Amino acid sequence: MTTxxxxxxxxxxxxxxxxxxxxxxxLGVKLEDLKGETMLxxxxxxxxxxxxxxxxxxxxxxxxxxSIPNLDTAFFEKNLRTVDTLVxxxxxxxxxxxxxx
Amino acid sequence: xxxxxxxxxxxxxILEALRQRPPFLFIDAxxxxxxxxxxxxxxxxxxEAPYFEGHFPGDPxxxxxxxxxxxxxxxxxxxxxYLGVSAPGYLVRIEGCRFQKxxxxxxxxxxxxxxxxxxxxxxWAGTTVRMVGARCTVFRSxxxxxxxxxxxxxxALPVPLPEVSDTSNKSKGG
Numbered sequence: 001m002t003t004x005x006x007x008x009x010x011x012x013x014x015x016x017x018x019x020x021x022x023x024x025x026x027l028g029v030k031l032e033d034l035k036g037e038t039m040l041x042x043x044x045x046x047x048x049x050x051x052x053x054x055x056x057x058x059x060x061x062x063x064x065x066x067s068i069p070n071l072d073t074a075f076f077e078k079n080l081r082t083v084d085t086l087v088x089x090x091x092x093x094x095x096x097x098x099x100x101x
Numbered sequence: 102x103x104x105x106x107x108x109x110x111x112x113x114x115i116l117e118a119l120r121q122r123p124p125f126l127f128i129d130a131x132x133x134x135x136x137x138x139x140x141x142x143x144x145x146x147x148x149e150a151p152y153f154e155g156h157f158p159g160d161p162x163x164x165x166x167x168x169x170x171x172x173x174x175x176x177x178x179x180x181x182x183y184l185g186v187s188a189p190g191y192l193v194r195i196e197g198c199r200f201q202k203x204x205x206x207x208x209x210x211x212x213x214x215x216x217x218x219x220x221x222x223x224x225w226a227g228t229t230v231r232m233v234g235a236r237c238t239v240f241r242s243x244x245x246x247x248x249x250x251x252x253x254x255x256x257a258l259p260v261p262l263p264e265v266s267d268t269s270n271k272s273k274g275g
Contacts, residue, residue, distance in 0.1 A: 023197075026213075026238045027245060047244075051201045 036084040118187040127171035140179035148206040163204040172237035175214035194252035202246040
């Protein structure tokens with residue numbers, strides 16, 4: 001099992017899940033533009049759409065070996081609000097996995 | 102960025118290098134200040150196109166397969182603009198295709214195709230072309246509505262087209 005640190009999780013989310021997974025360079029976004037406070041779905045941020053959001057979830061499950069049940073609007077609004085909220089969600093989910101393993 | 106339409110000789114020459122013809126030609130203008138190894142093209146699906154009668158009755162939506170075809174045609178333009186290659190070719194692979202928004206007839210679309218790799222292709226020196234992969238994106242009003250990576254198989258033909266060299270250099274420098 002991969003031992004994730006918060007820094008490694010953040011790097012994987014920014015690089016693999018967001019930048020490469022969503023081909024953000026095609027939207028003129030640079031990797032260094034992705035900060036913790038960068039908003040994902042809001043028009044004030046990356047303005048990602050629902051298809052992008054589902055891609056993020058699929059990639060998060062694949063990269064971190066998570067299973068994310070009960071996807072609903074509240075989940076997206078809470079956990080996909082910013083890069084930080086997504087990192088926090090993954091950190092919390094992996095901790096739960098470690099504790100119950 | 103200046104666009105030219107297919108009524109202008111330069112654009113017409115490039116579009117004639119494609120073998121598609123109306124109603125199956127999905128580019129009507131090109132930007133000639135595209136980034137290197139890329140083409141930026143435009144198209145508006147006409148509201149009177151017969152397929153909108155059935156796709157769908159009373160709710161016309163541009164079929165995703167036509168967006169893919171448009172991306173493939175933009176890739177052919179990128180190949181021509183950047184490498185001066187004009188050879189018969191066929192779409193052989195589509196990867197990572199995403200349709201993110203509904204596209205309606207009458208909406209102005211921008212197609213961007215960026216060549217990422219070309220197997221068996223070295224460009225201008227009379228060599229041959231085989232597989233060309235490009236990352237393609239379709240935009241509407243600056244918003245991404247579709248994307249895919251397409252691969253074309255080009256027939257192995259000698260490719261020097263000196264008259265396009267000037268265009269390629271301008272494109273690179275633009």
